[in-house]
Amino acid sequence: MRRGLEAMMISNAGILRTRFGTGLSLVASILVTLFGLLALTFVIGRVMPVDPVLAIIGDEANQETYNRVYQQLGLDQPIYVQFFRYVSDMVQGNFGVAILTGKPVIDDIIRVFPATVELATLAIIFGAGVGIPLGVYAATKRDRLADHIIRFLTLIGYSTPVFWLGLIGLILFYAKLGWSGGTGRVEIYYTGIVQPITGFLLIDSAITGEWDVFWSAARNIWLPAVILGTSSMAYISRMTRSFMLEQLSQEYVITARIKGLSARQVVWRHAFLNIRVQLVTIVALAYGSLLEGAVLIETVFSWPGFGAYLTSNLMIGDMNAVMACVLLVGILFIGLNLLSDILYRVFDPRTRS
Amino acid sequence: MKKHVLGLLVTAALSTSALSALAATPADQLVVGMSMNNVLTLDPAAMSGRESTGIVVNIYDTLIQLDPIERTKVNPGLAESWNVADDGTITFNLREGATFNSGNPVTAEDVVWSIKRNIGLGLVGAGVWSSFGYTKDNVDQHIKADGNTITVTLPQPSDPNLILYIFGKPDAASVLDKKTVLENETNGDMGAAWLTTNAAGSGPFTLTNWAANDILMLQRAENYWGGPAPMKRIIFRHMPESQTKRLMLERGDLDIALALSVPDINALSTNKDVVVQATPSAGFYFLAVSMKDERFQKEDVRLALRNLIDYQGINQTIMPNYGIMHLRPVSPGVLGSLPNPDYKLDAAKAKEYLAKAGYADGFPVKLLSLNEAPFIDIATSIQGTLAQAGIKADIVTGTGNQVYGPMRERKFELIVGRGGGGQEPHPHSNLRALVINPNNSDDAGLSGVIGWRTSFFSEELNTMAQQALVERDKEKQKKLYEDIQYKYEELVPALQPISAAVDTVVFRSDIQNYQNHYGWTTRLHDVDKAR
Numbered sequence: 001m002r003r004g005l006e007a008m009m010i011s012n013a014g015i016l017r018t019r020f021g022t023g024l025s026l027v028a029s030i031l032v033t034l035f036g037l038l039a040l041t042f043v044i045g046r047v048m049p050v051d052p053v054l055a056i057i058g059d060e061a062n063q064e065t066y067n068r069v070y071q072q073l074g075l076d077q078p079i080y081v082q083f084f085r086y087v088s089d090m091v092q093g094n095f096g097v098a099i100l101t102g103k104p105v106i107d108d109i110i111r112v113f114p115a116t117v118e119l120a121t122l123a124i125i126f127g128a129g130v131g132i133p134l135g136v137y138a139a140t141k142r143d144r145l146a147d148h149i150i151r152f153l154t155l156i157g158y159s160t161p162v163f164w165l166g167l168i169g170l171i172l173f174y175a176k177l178g179w180s181g182g183t184g185r186v187e188i189y190y191t192g193i194v195q196p197i198t199g200f201l202l203i204d205s206a207i208t209g210e211w212d213v214f215w216s217a218a219r220n221i222w223l224p225a226v227i228l229g230t231s232s233m234a235y236i237s238r239m240t241r242s243f244m245l246e247q248l249s250q251e252y253v254i255t256a257r258i259k260g261l262s263a264r265q266v267v268w269r270h271a272f273l274n275i276r277v278q279l280v281t282i283v284a285l286a287y288g289s290l291l292e293g294a295v296l297i298e299t300v301f302s303w304p305g306f307g308a309y310l311t312s313n314l315m316i317g318d319m320n321a322v323m324a325c326v327l328l329v330g331i332l333f334i335g336l337n338l339l340s341d342i343l344y345r346v347f348d349p350r351t352r353s
Numbered sequence: 354m355k356k357h358v359l360g361l362l363v364t365a366a367l368s369t370s371a372l373s374a375l376a377a378t379p380a381d382q383l384v385v386g387m388s389m390n391n392v393l394t395l396d397p398a399a400m401s402g403r404e405s406t407g408i409v410v411n412i413y414d415t416l417i418q419l420d421p422i423e424r425t426k427v428n429p430g431l432a433e434s435w436n437v438a439d440d441g442t443i444t445f446n447l448r449e450g451a452t453f454n455s456g457n458p459v460t461a462e463d464v465v466w467s468i469k470r471n472i473g474l475g476l477v478g479a480g481v482w483s484s485f486g487y488t489k490d491n492v493d494q495h496i497k498a499d500g501n502t503i504t505v506t507l508p509q510p511s512d513p514n515l516i517l518y519i520f521g522k523p524d525a526a527s528v529l530d531k532k533t534v535l536e537n538e539t540n541g542d543m544g545a546a547w548l549t550t551n552a553a554g555s556g557p558f559t560l561t562n563w564a565a566n567d568i569l570m571l572q573r574a575e576n577y578w579g580g581p582a583p584m585k586r587i588i589f590r591h592m593p594e595s596q597t598k599r600l601m602l603e604r605g606d607l608d609i610a611l612a613l614s615v616p617d618i619n620a621l622s623t624n625k626d627v628v629v630q631a632t633p634s635a636g637f638y639f640l641a642v643s644m645k646d647e648r649f650q651k652e653d654v655r656l657a658l659r660n661l662i663d664y665q666g667i668n669q670t671i672m673p674n675y676g677i678m679h680l681r682p683v684s685p686g687v688l689g690s691l692p693n694p695d696y697k698l699d700a701a702k703a704k705e706y707l708a709k710a711g712y713a714d715g716f717p718v719k720l721l722s723l724n725e726a727p728f729i730d731i732a733t734s735i736q737g738t739l740a741q742a743g744i745k746a747d748i749v750t751g752t753g754n755q756v757y758g759p760m761r762e763r764k765f766e767l768i769v770g771r772g773g774g775g776q777e778p779h780p781h782s783n784l785r786a787l788v789i790n791p792n793n794s795d796d797a798g799l800s801g802v803i804g805w806r807t808s809f810f811s812e813e814l815n816t817m818a819q820q821a822l823v824e825r826d827k828e829k830q831k832k833l834y835e836d837i838q839y840k841y842e843e844l845v846p847a848l849q850p851i852s853a854a855v856d857t858v859v860f861r862s863d864i865q866n867y868q869n870h871y872g873w874t875t876r877l878h879d880v881d882k883a884r
Binding site for chain 2: 054100101102117182191302309
């Protein structure tokens with residue numbers, strides 16, 4: 001689903017770019033995209049062989065109870081009526097109540113999404129912060145030992161399941177070395193001390209001066225962030241390497257060398273500046289897919305994030321919650337695309353017409 | 354400067370490692386790790402499943418408590434004493450001085466109102482009441498409060514002991530603080546919306562914080578009638594991944610881990626720091642056929658299936674820590690429970706039966722199974738043994754309601770499932786789920802009854818079960834329940850129990866008085882830590 005969505009967003013970004021000048025058509029195209037996304041999700045959700053009623057009442061409940069809950073959820077209505085109701089409620093800002101939590105979906109998302117953003121942001125900082133320099137370095141040492149080592153390691157990083165890495169990380173850094181605080185956003189006894197302000201635990205605990213909580217949160221977040229960042233890092237460094245190789249074989253690089261510039265200046269001042277635009281897209285997409293929530297890492301680390309929330313709701317077929325999540329992911333990708341469009345303009349003078 | 358920073362970092366790393374090396378749960382807090390995916394509501398009348406029950410039973414009281422070990426023993430709860438009269442009338446005497454967490458006193462009126470609310474809402478808990486004839490219309494007549502006593506009469510002939518047990522089930526008979534609930538009522542919902550995420554009970558703990566699929570915290574109620582619990586706080590933490598629970602248990606960051614995977618339990622069983630507690634639970638793992646399928650209508654085909662299950666192999670290799678071999682429809686340990694018959698895998702005999710039924714070459718069949726252990730492993734074993742007689746089973750897996758959904762609608766061929774009552778320590782609890790089928794028509798819609806789902810119907814068994822239920826002489830009643838099981842076997846039922854479910858909980862060895870309950874009502878009031 002993610003790949004499809006990404007492809008859709010990328011092609012949509014193309015549309016956005018060509019029509020960037022006309023704000024109205026931009027808004028319209030965003031709305032159409034989101035509406036299409038919602039309709040598709042709703043239909044898929046309703047034809048899925050998952051019965052939210054059974055999730056609520058349990059397997060051995062009687063038919064009377066079943067029918068009552070079925071009606072309460074509005075499932076007795078034709079599918080288009082259900083969809084219409086959902087969309088009209090949604091437009092009025094009412095996303096419904098989640099079966100899983102008994103709370104308004106919007107409250108849930110406000111709770112779970114910052115947990116994911118916090119994790120994903122640290123992960124992408126690690127991924128890009130390590131991945132880009134590694135990729136550049138590998139490109140400058142093309143086909144030499146360093147290049148082979150980096151390529152081999154990133155291949156492993158890219159193809160190792162994060163689930164496995166997560167468990168191994170926990171065994172090593174939590175169980176054996178005690179460098180990590182374990183699972184969850186914070187160690188158990190610090191739970192509930194800091195009330196959410198921004199929802200980002202590291203920031204909230206710093207604001208309120210609860211440094212015990214801050215350190216506990218830091219101990220808990222670094223491991224999942226590094227592991228989550230590892231696959232982004234691998235991807236980013238491989239892409240960086242190939243972008244750099246392309247630039248380094250260009251004639252202007254040879255010219256710069258002949259001019260007598262140092263290797264460092266050639267690589268960073270010239271070649272690297274020219275791949276910034278492509279890197280922005282890669283990093284934005286990688287960040288976007290991290291924000292969607294990394295279900296497996298969230299499961300291994302009992303991280304109360306967006307991915308776990310979306311998945312649990314999909315499992316019980318609670319379309320109120322699933323639709324709101326999908327909408328958020330859609331908006332995120334559109335937002336990231338717009339952002340990378342803007343950065344294109346900043347970095348690439350040719351687009352500033 | 355650089356060196357300075359590095360030094361700081363190293364110090365920080367060392368100090369954090371020193372801190373977390375000391376990590377152990379505080380002496381007055383209990384940390385329980387479990388998957389909270391199925392904890393959807395804390396309203397006793399609406400909840401289902403073991404995780405919700407395990408939480409709710411510590412927030413709300415019931416009139417009586419069913420003993421976790423001795424299945425037929427009943428302990429006092431909010432009722433100090435009770436009496437079962439010869440005509441079946443049950444009288445409860447309410448404990449003096451018990452209060453709700455709000456400070457309101459617990460009255461007989463609260464008890465009766467709570468049950469009426471439960472029946473009136475018509476949700477999961479109401480199903481139990483309706484199966485014994487209690488309805489919205491007759492509850493006033495049969496459950497009455499008078500001063501400090503509650504009188505219960507039977508709307509239809511039944512065993513009053515069984516009705517008594519229901520007053521120990523939190524989903525049916527939790528006592529709610531009427532005043533507090535009504536203060537939070539919206540649109541005449543009897544507090545249903547509010548109680549989903551809030552609580553109004555008189556139990557040993559109060560709910561302080563619940564973030565779904567993250568954390569749920571309970572605080573000790575200082576004025577509890579049974580005295581304040583040794584544990585000040587109970588923290589339930591959402592941990593869906595078994596390996597994670599195991600690691601945290603080994604490190605001492607977790608006191609109790611529920612629903613660990615069997616490989617993890619096996620690995621932990623040699624660890625001296627933890628205790629592995631396996632207790633018989635409710636329900637069975639079974640293989641069921643649909644008797645709407647013309648092949649399975651033939652008794653010979655069902656007899657063939659009986660001979661095509663490797664009972665011993667499945668129970669010895671797949672089931673340890675999931676279940677123990679049990680091939681009859683009445684839970685071990687309750688009245689009338691019988692030793693296993695000597696069924697075993699015998700492909701030659703099965704082939705004879707199949708040939709007699711006209712399926713000498715076998716047939717293809719779809720076998721439904723949950724996509725998790727041990728279901729899928731049982732299904733795979735059965736697939737292998739069915740093949741020995743030429744039956745080609747195609748295993749179709751799915752999540753809970755993908756598998757049970759078609760079964761509820763009677764649209765399946767073969768299924769490996771789990772269920773069959775047993776939360777009440779009475780054979781009727783099993784028979785009601787598995788054997789009795791009051792009406793075999795599709796229109797009856799008795800989808801909560803496993804017997805109905807398999808379309809297995811025997812008028813004779815229905816009558817025998819009713820006779821056994823109303824028999825007041827214990828010895829005679831026992832004999833009747835034994836006869837029912839022999840008759841069930843003789844009729845070659847549509848459902849073959851393979852194992853009686855076992856629950857395995859692993860906890861730190863300093864935890865005292867933790868006793869897992871077969872009916873999911875594990876009470877944490879007495880749990881303490883030896884430190």
